[in-house]
Amino acid sequence: MIRVLLADDEPMIRAGVAAILGAAGDIEVVAEAGDGHHAVELALSHRPDLCLLDIRMPRLDGLRAAAEIGRALPGTAVMMLTTFSEDEYVASALGSGAAGFVLKSGDPRELIAGVRAVAGGGAYLSPSVARRVIAQLGSGQLGRQAGARARIAELTGREREVLALVGAGLSNAEIARRLHLVEGTVKAYVSQVLARLGVKNRVQAAILAYEAGLVHQE
Structure with missing residues (x-):
């Protein structure tokens, strides 16, 4: 509960x-x-x-x-x-x-x-x-999208998968089940992604995932 x-x-x-x-x-x-x-x-x-x-x-x-x-x-x-x-x-x-x-x-x-x-x-x-x-975070949405895509281009394919699922709101355990990984491995991936993107927390990572088009905005 x-x-x-x-x-x-x-x-x-x-x-x-x-x-x-x-x-x-x-x-x-x-x-x-x-x-x-x-x-x-x-x-x-x-x-x-x-x-x-x-x-x-x-x-x-x-x-x-x-x-x-x-x-x-x-x-x-x-x-x-x-x-x-x-x-x-x-x-x-x-x-x-x-x-x-x-x-x-x-x-x-x-x-x-x-x-x-x-x-x-x-x-x-x-x-x-x-x-x-x-939209509030910057004046040019297309420019921000391009910048976000450039940032995530440095990630590996697996790291981008993890970032997309972080952006979708999944926990480490849920990401582990989705990607058939051990939860500890997912935690390490998340830490790597945050460090490589230079963001402080999962919310900032989620916003970057939205900006880059990794998460569908309904």
Whole structure:
């Protein structure tokens, strides 16, 4: 069972998200918070597998809460809830420790898939979020696509396969099953890919995979 802490300052949003997650069967919302400060406190006391945080919250916003949780609980994954109007926050949040971004107004299946992927050690970007964040990251999409393709050209065929699956939100264990590899080997490949691409985490790698066209954007 994936234990989740849910933080959003809108009770109706919390209720809806909690209902969606609860219906998944393998996800349990163990605590809820209405602001970032309370979310950090509850994370320390409940030690969930994953914290699902709204970006804009009173007292402490989701990005700062994510950073605090990451420092205090490095084993707890963090995923952000966002809206289309907050693309600039998503683009600047890649170093906050968050490993996933999903839209509040998105498909519930994306929310469940994202929680499973991030809790399993992967990264997840809703396709619509990825598309808009990529647009925010630079003025020329074609130029960025060409640059991304040039960067991944340095990777081996197997490394590109791993990068594509990271971009699709798969965890190391899922990638291992897909490619018929040992999980430890996949972990080594992921580390190699991050180092060769010069990115800090799986989310940045996922965005690069989208930019290069390795992941289909729906």
